[in-house]
Amino acid sequence: MQLSFDIINNYMIVKLKGELDHHTSEEARKKIDQKYYSNNLTNIILDLRELNFMDSSGIGLIMGRYKNCADRNGMISIVSTSPYINRMLKMSGILKLANIYQTIEEAIKG
Amino acid sequence: MEKNNNKNYMKIEFLSKSSNESFARVVVAAFASQLDPTIEELSDVKTAVSEAVTNAIIHGYEYGEGIVVVEATLEDNKIDIVVEDFGKGIEDINKAMEPFYTSKPNLERSGMGFTVMETFMDELEVESELNKGTRVKMSKTFKSLSIKE
Numbered sequence: 001m002q003l004s005f006d007i008i009n010n011y012m013i014v015k016l017k018g019e020l021d022h023h024t025s026e027e028a029r030k031k032i033d034q035k036y037y038s039n040n041l042t043n044i045i046l047d048l049r050e051l052n053f054m055d056s057s058g059i060g061l062i063m064g065r066y067k068n069c070a071d072r073n074g075m076i077s078i079v080s081t082s083p084y085i086n087r088m089l090k091m092s093g094i095l096k097l098a099n100i101y102q103t104i105e106e107a108i109k110g
Numbered sequence: 111m112e113k114n115n116n117k118n119y120m121k122i123e124f125l126s127k128s129s130n131e132s133f134a135r136v137v138v139a140a141f142a143s144q145l146d147p148t149i150e151e152l153s154d155v156k157t158a159v160s161e162a163v164t165n166a167i168i169h170g171y172e173y174g175e176g177i178v179v180v181e182a183t184l185e186d187n188k189i190d191i192v193v194e195d196f197g198k199g200i201e202d203i204n205k206a207m208e209p210f211y212t213s214k215p216n217l218e219r220s221g222m223g224f225t226v227m228e229t230f231m232d233e234l235e236v237e238s239e240l241n242k243g244t245r246v247k248m249s250k251t252f253k254s255l256s257i258k259e
Contacts, residue, residue: 019132022131022160053160056222056225091226
C-alpha cells in the first residue's frame with residue numbers, strides 16, 4: 001500500500017495505491033490522520049482509482065475519516081472509477097455520507 | 111478415495127497475522143482460477159476470503175497468536191471455501207451477522223464482514239462454539255463456465 005498526499009486549499013487529497021485491507025488500513029489511517037491534523041485541514045478527498053483491492057476494512061477507514069471531517073465541519077469525497085470498489089461503496093451505504101467523483105477536479109468543484 | 115477428475119482440493123494454514131490476509135486471498139484466487147472464472151467472480155471470492163480471514167484474526171484470536179486454516183474444494187464449476195480458527199468463538203451468530211454490527215466499535219470496523227461474504231458468495235454458513243473456534247463455510251458457482259461447452 002502506497003499513500004501520497006497533496007494539499008489544495010482546504011482539501012487534503014490522499015491517493016491510495018495497492019490493496020486496502022485490514023492489514024494495510026491501520027497504517028493508512030495513522031498516516032492520513034497525522035497529515036490531516038498536523039496541517040489543520042478540513043476536507044479530505046480519497047482517491048481510490050489506483051486501488052486494486054478493497055474489502056470492508058476500507059469502508060471502516062472511510063467511515064472513520066468521515067467522522068473526523070464532520071467534527072471539523074468538513075466533508076469527505078471519494079474519487080473512484082472501479083466497478084468493484086464502487087459496488088462495495090454502494091453496499092456499505094457510504095454514499096449517504098460521501099459523494100463519488102470520477103476525477104479530483106470534479107471532487108473539488110463538488 | 112473415489113476418483114473424481116472434476117474435483118480438486120487444497121488446504122493452507124498460517125499464523126493469525128494480518129499480513130497473511132493478502133496471502134490467503136491470493137492463494138484461494140489462484141486456486142479458483144483453474145475454473146476460469148470472470149474477473150468479477152474472482153474478485154468476489156478474494157473479498158469474501160479476506161473478510162473471513164480478517165474476522166479470524168481480529169475476533170477469533172483478538173490479535174493473539176493462533177492458526178487460521180483455509181480450505182478450498184473445486185468441483186465442476188463450484189468452489190467451496192472453509193475458513194476456520196480455534197479462537198474464542200462467536201457468542202451470538204445472528205447478531206454478528208447483522209449489517210453494521212461490530213463487537214469492537216473502538217476499532218473502526220464497519221461491521222460489514224458477514225454482509226460482504228453473503229453478498230459476494232452464493233451460500234454462507236457459520237458454525238461457532240465459545241472458546242473452541244469458528245468455521246465459516248461459503249460457496250460460489252461460477253456462472254461463466256455454464257455458457258461454455
